[in-house]
Amino acid sequence: MSEQKKNDPLHGKTLETILNELVAHFGWAELGYKIRINCFVSDPSIKSSLKFLRKTPWARKKVEDLYITICK
Template sequence: MIELQQNNPLHGLKLETMVAELVDFYDWKILYAALRLECFNTNPSMEACLKFLKKTEWARERVESFYLYRFKRMPKGSAAQFELKPRERGFAHGILPRKPQELTVELIAEMRDKATADYQEMKRSNSRPKFGKDKPKAQDNYAQNKRTGNKRPAPSQDPKNPWGN
């Protein structure tokens, strides 16, 4: 039995079509401001951009996420959904894409500044001691890749040998 494809605007969409839609609607400057990929900035052309995106998986995923959440304005998923690549994500049946979000270089700069400020505030609030003034924040030496005495070695940085054996 053929499994039904999840409701995903990226299903069956070629990379070339996606980039063409984005460039037609936003232009190269806005795409560069939003995604910060040099293929949209330095002598932008469809051929060079596609060549870069086909070779670079993380950049392609960034463009696909932008397409889903800014251009098609699909609803944000759960944390489990964000663990998946954009082409593997699904949406509830019946959810339709909305009109693309209008963006300008100035608006993107404002959004980036607000996100940076929010992140700095979150970082400040998380760095405060949670147990009162006198008690320091507990340190997790093992998670920070430090040796915890002579009993346990630090985790291995070798991806082929994650257990350090």
């Protein structure tokens, strides 16, 4: 395995796993405050959030970036 992949906190993580870990760490209310996305604020669920994040690259990037900050 390359050195870059070993140091990448996203390597081997699914979007669902990342989202579940963020919700467990922050809760929906705090997550919605940190990343202003309606699916985190208005009747949030993993399923609806995944659907939105998979179709919206800029939102997915924000989620991944936040995940990286809590992994450090």
